[in-house]
Amino acid sequence: MSGRQLLGGATVVAVLAGAAWYATHAPAGAAAPAQGLEVAVGASAEGSGTWVPYVITVKNLADGTFDGQVLLLERAPSSPAPSSAAPIPVNRVPSAPGAPAATVETAYATSLQVPSRTSRSVTVVAPQGYTAVEAVMGGQVLDEEQVAQAPALPVAVLTREPQAADAIGSLGYGNQQTWVTEYNTPAAVPSSPLFYAGYLTLVVDGFPTGSLSAAQIAALRLFVFMGGSLLLVGGPDWQQTLAGLPSNLLPIRALGTGQLSLMPIARLAGQGTQRMAPGTVGRLAPGARAVLTEDDGTPLAAEQDLGAGRVVELAVDPSGAGLEGTSLGQLAWNEALGRTFTTLPGSPPETAAVLGPTAPFTAFLPASPQAPLPAPWLVGLVILVYVALTGPGVYLLLHRRLGHPALAWAAIPVLALAFTGVLYLAGNALQGGLQDAQLQVLRPTSTAEVNLLTYHKVLFLGRGQHQIAAPEAALAAPLTFDTYQTTGTTCERCVDQLGSLPSGSELVLPQDRPAVQETGVIYGNVRVVALSSTLAADRWLSTDLAQRGNRILGQVGNAGSAPVAFLTFFSTDGQSLYQADLAALVPPGQQVTVSASLNSAAGPAKPAQALLRQVAISELATSGGGVLVGLTQPLPSPLTVDGEHPRQAALAVLEEPISPVQVTTPRLFEQRLLAASSSGSGGYTDVYDVVVAGAGLPLRLTYTTGWFSQVEVYDFATRTYRPVPPGGGPQTSVELAPGELRGGIVRVRVSEPRVGWGENLWVDAG
Numbered sequence: 049m050s051g052r053q054l055l056g057g058a059t060v061v062a063v064l065a066g067a068a069w070y071a072t073h074a075p076a077g078a079a080a081p082a083q084g085l086e087v088a089v090g091a092s093a094e095g096s097g098t099w100v101p102y103v104i105t106v107k108n109l110a111d112g113t114f115d116g117q118v119l120l121l122e123r124a125p126s127s128p129a130p131s132s133a134a135p136i137p138v139n140r141v142p143s144a145p146g147a148p149a150a151t152v153e154t155a156y157a158t159s160l161q162v163p164s165r166t167s168r169s170v171t172v173v174a175p176q177g178y179t180a181v182e183a184v185m186g187g188q189v190l191d192e193e194q195v196a197q198a199p200a201l202p203v204a205v206l207t208r209e210p211q212a213a214d215a216i217g218s219l220g221y222g223n224q225q226t227w228v229t230e231y232n233t234p235a236a237v238p239s240s241p242l243f244y245a246g247y248l249t250l251v252v253d254g255f256p257t258g259s260l261s262a263a264q265i266a267a268l269r270l271f272v273f274m275g276g277s278l279l280l281v282g283g284p285d286w287q288q289t290l291a292g293l294p295s296n297l298l299p300i301r302a303l304g305t306g307q308l309s310l311m312p313i314a315r316l317a318g319q320g321t322q323r324m325a326p327g328t329v330g331r332l333a334p335g336a337r338a339v340l341t342e343d344d345g346t347p348l349a350a351e352q353d354l355g356a357g358r359v360v361e362l363a364v365d366p367s368g369a370g371l372e373g374t375s376l377g378q379l380a381w382n383e384a385l386g387r388t389f390t391t392l393p394g395s396p397p398e399t400a401a402v403l404g405p406t407a408p409f410t411a412f413l414p415a416s417p418q419a420p421l422p423a424p425w426l427v428g429l430v431i432l433v434y435v436a437l438t439g440p441g442v443y444l445l446l447h448r449r450l451g452h453p454a455l456a457w458a459a460i461p462v463l464a465l466a467f468t469g470v471l472y473l474a475g476n477a478l479q480g481g482l483q484d485a486q487l488q489v490l491r492p493t494s495t496a497e498v499n500l501l502t503y504h505k506v507l508f509l510g511r512g513q514h515q516i517a518a519p520e521a522a523l524a525a526p527l528t529f530d531t532y533q534t535t536g537t538t539c540e541r542c543v544d545q546l547g548s549l550p551s552g553s554e555l556v557l558p559q560d561r562p563a564v565q566e567t568g569v570i571y572g573n574v575r576v577v578a579l580s581s582t583l584a585a586d587r588w589l590s591t592d593l594a595q596r597g598n599r600i601l602g603q604v605g606n607a608g609s610a611p612v613a614f615l616t617f618f619s620t621d622g623q624s625l626y627q628a629d630l631a632a633l634v635p636p637g638q639q640v641t642v643s644a645s646l647n648s649a650a651g652p653a654k655p656a657q658a659l660l661r662q663v664a665i666s667e668l669a670t671s672g673g674g675v676l677v678g679l680t681q682p683l684p685s686p687l688t689v690d691g692e693h694p695r696q697a698a699l700a701v702l703e704e705p706i707s708p709v710q711v712t713t714p715r716l717f718e719q720r721l722l723a724a725s726s727s728g729s730g731g732y733t734d735v736y737d738v739v740v741a742g743a744g745l746p747l748r749l750t751y752t753t754g755w756f757s758q759v760e761v762y763d764f765a766t767r768t769y770r771p772v773p774p775g776g777g778p779q780t781s782v783e784l785a786p787g788e789l790r791g792g793i794v795r796v797r798v799s800e801p802r803v804g805w806g807e808n809l810w811v812d813a814g
Contacts, residue, residue, distance in 0.1 A: 085190065086110040087162070089118060091181040092196040094227040094246075096396070097670070098404025099523060099580075100176045101202055101229075101246035102195065106160055106183055107167040116185030118170065120156035120195070122178050122529075154526065154554040171229070173246045175404055175525050200227035201389065201397060204247045206255040208232055211367040212281070215381050216251060221725050222732065222803030224396055226385070231255075239263040240521040241270040241493075241582060245402035249388040253281035253365065257292030269297060270582060273355030273493040275671075275705070276401035277388035282328030283365025290328075299336035299350035299361045302328045308364055312340035312348050313380050315767065316735055317724045318797065325371060327364035337791040339387070339723070339737070349384060355493060356705045357401065360388050379724070386722040387737065390671045393622050393720055394807030400670040402523065403491055403501035405578035407530040409666075412659045413505045413576070414485045414697050434467045482694030483507040488682050489663060490587050490702045495607065498585045503527070504577045504687055506694065508569045518562040519686040522581040526554045526564055531576040577687075585683055587702055589676055590639075593617075594710040594742075595717070598646050600628040602708075605639035610681040612702055614656055615642075618649065618664035619674040619716045625649040625665065626716065634678070663701050673717055677703045707742065712813055714740040714747070720806025723795065730757070731801040738811045741792035746814025750781045755800060755808040762795035763787045769797055783814055 091104040108114045156178070162168045182192045201224050205213045210230070217228040229247070231237050237260060238244060250271060257265070272278050278297065281289065284305055290298060306329040314321045329346060332338060336352040338345075339360070351360045362384045364371070371377035389397040438460050485505040490498045508514060518524045554575065557563040566575050586608045593602035600617050617628040627649035630642040649661060660677045667675045682698035711717050717740075724735040740747065751759055753774045760769035765787030774780050788794060794811050 084110055085112045085114060085185070087114050087183050087190045089181055089183040089191045090193055090196070091120065092198045093176065093178065094198055094200040095202045095248070095399060096176050097248075097399030098175065099173050099245035099399055099402055101227075102156075102172045102174060102178060102181075103169055104158070104172060104181055105167055105169040106162050108162040108164055111164045113164065114160070114162040114183070114185060114190075116183065116190075117157050117159055119182040119184060120172050120174060120178050121180040121182065122154065123180055154529075155556070157555050157557070171246075173523065198227070199224045199396070201225070202227045202229070202247050202399065203249050203251060203385070204229045204231060204244060205251045205253065206231045206237060206257075207251070207253045208256075209254045209367060211372050212251070212253040215367050215372075215378060216385065219378070219382055219385060221386060221389075221722065222396075234259040234261075234264070237264045237267075239267055241267045241274060241276075241499075242402055242521055242523055242580065243267070244271045244276060245404075245523060245580070246399060247276070247401075248397050248399055249277040249279055249385065251279045251281070251385070252289055252293075253367065254283075254285055254289060256288045257290065258288065260292055265292065265294065269294060270493050270497060271401055272297065272357035272359060273497075274401045274403075274491065274499050274582075275356035275390075277357055277390065278359045279384055279388050280359065280361040281365050281367075281384075282361065282363045283368050284326040285365070285368070286328040286363075295333070296354065297359055299333050299352040299359055300328060300330040300347050300363060301333050302330040304329050308346070308348055309342055310364065310376060310380070312342065313383060314376065316340065316383055317379055317726060318733070318769070319379070321376060323376060325364045328361075329363070337741075337793065339793075340383075351387065353707075356491070358388065358390065360384055382726075383724045386725055389722060389805075390719070391805050392670065392672050393809070394804055395670075396805065398670050403489060403499050403580050404523075405501070405503065405525045405527055405580075406666055407527060408662055409487060409489075409503055410505075410527055410531040410576055412655070412662070412699075413487050413503055413531075414699055430467070430470070434463070438463050482509070482689045482692060484685070484687065484689070484694040484696045486682065486685060486696055486698035488685075488698060488700040490585070490680065490683070490700060491667075492588045492702075492704055493582065495588050496584055496586065497582055498587050498683075499580065499582055500585075500683060501578065501580045502685060502687070504579065504685070505531075506575050506577065506689060508566075508573045508575070509571060511570055514566045514569055514690050515557075516564040516566060516575070516577055517688045517691075518564075518577075518579050519581050519583075520561050522562055522579050524556065524562045524564060525578045527576040527578055528554060528574070531574070579687065583683070587680065589634075589702070589704050589706075591676065591706050593642075593706065593708045595646065595708045596710070596712050599643060600630065600646050600708070601643040602641075603639055604630060604634060604642055604676070606634040606636050608680075609636050611635050612678040612680050614660060615676060615678040616657075616660050616664075617644070617646075617674060617676055617706075618661070618668065619646070620668045620672055621715045622672060625661075625668070627661070627664075630676075659699075659701065663703050667703055667705060671705075671719070673705060673707060673719065675703055675705050677701060709742055711740075711742045714743040714811050714813060717742070718811055720809065722803070722805060725803055731799060732803050733797065733799050734803060735795065735797045736806050736809060738794040738796065738806070738809070739792055740789070740794060740811050743792070743811075743813065745784070745786060745789060747784045747789060747794070748781050748812050748814045749784055749794065749796065750779055750810045750812050751796075751798075752808035753778055753780045755804070756798045758797075758799040760797045761788050762797065764790040764795075781812070784811075 086109045088107040094101045104118050156172050183190045203226050213228050213230045219226045307324045308327040310323045336350045338347045339349040349362050366377040366380035391397040487503040489501040492498050553568050555565045588607040590605040612634045615631040619626050626646050628644040628646045630644050631640050663677050664675050680700050680702045682700035719739040721737045723737045726733050759772040772782050
């Protein structure tokens, strides 16, 4: 066989191999959508906060089945067009959605089938800020619309009676309407607190809690300890509603059923009635406080703070016992639900029970570890061998030994390919491993559980498509583009910087175990993904702290298995941030005595202090109060990339909301709860309960003079309101009488132009 024949054969083999590779690796062509298919898509964001429920509805307007995806996008639509169809009502979801779809930064993708002339709705839980929705089939966008931003208060209702969901869905507080999701069967109730991430409050009314599994009960409990609110409704059927719940979730310990007067409910809003209704007769649980009581002291409504959240219990059922559809029944719902909304004064409630991602944290991500480079002598040796083989080696073998010098035309390219492959494999062996730089935020929910928020900065040292898999029962939100905007780079070892992500570069796959599909990755690309999950971990701080003047003092114990460093206390009065450096180190299993000055947290800070401050700001941004933060050992991360656990470099922060047992500056820690709200021609008449637990008399009520047209303070002893006349200055301050503080609550009724959620109203030390 001649040299030319060998060369030709090698060329044919190379062409055939290339064709075979292309046939197996080329992307499949997109199938064309059904001819004549016409769909209309719409979406609304119900509320705001760390995680927001987006209700997406697809209407199939023609013959043929829509079998495609709906994509929720963080961008404006390319060609928005107003729809002529009637708006889709989303105030009430007739049945509970399944587990929320995991979410990603570029697109949240949910597969959907919609038969001819029908419509279907799905709920996707994602961070706030998503602005567009698309209906896609066969690779073609059939419709694209903007996401409507609805000022809603998302509430989940566990009930078998539709009257309760209907009544709650008709409530409004200022310009915000409640948005209700109904769970009416035990099978529909989530078994993970993460699936309640899009709700402010969970309501249980006439639901057989005894039929729930241990995991479902644990999810309710953990949702409260993580920072959510739970509203329990008694009434004559309190046994089935309360029997399956643990005792630490019950502010009222039931003793039986009896007739209760509804006068306290009416009196709270300035009305009067002698109506009676059957309800739960009981006593207050340890640590609970009465909100409304009968004349003999029997609690009609009570609440209890548990972990970072709150449980409110109403002894009567506003949707039963003849109260259904009555103004008094609606008033009872208004008062009970309103006080479950935890918020900063002047700010509408936002969902914050489940830790969610914020872009500023990406600036604190640790740098990816440096991968080793090959030794210079090894590179030189490989090049020397290559030159020796392609030069003298080819000449000696083909010309002198075999006598076929023409074979050099094939031998030299083969050697070049072989050495290129060797160098590529060597580079992959040295630098091709995945690297994951992490920042973890841990919020204890009990002595054995934590809500873990992890920012993953994954460095890819290989091209192509990759899959980032989250642990089960997690919420995911990629932050790649946010990281680029925050830090100015997402590419650590390549020349081209990532200025934007094409649509679909990061796409979530809606599975029980969420996965994020990363495409278009080049060498050195960084993709950032945030995951929120719950897992067993013994990270817990026990505190016995007091605030006296400008000092925080007392005891802090570390009940966990890892040390806590740079333990710092933060609090806010709604306008300024304050900080006290408590301890440099709290070893595991030990208790330390602390005494530190409480000063303004403004000004420059070292990197570790700046990180702790950012975590505290994120925690205090929704409810105020106080929080302890410190550095701790990171937890093992279950995240995988292409089925592998990447090398990790992690930094962890422990945060725990607390309230001192004694305070001398109530403004730093008080909570303002909306106890009742009604609208009129001149604005709103609202009742606020200012919770100043830990503060004793003397106290003063202070408010902005020009904001309210009328201010009255409630006397718990006489059960009457006392008018507070405005003073001559910008603020009015009046001393409170002993009967105007009960159970740590000061109750104030005001007339204001809008629902201010306690804005321009304070209780200060006298």
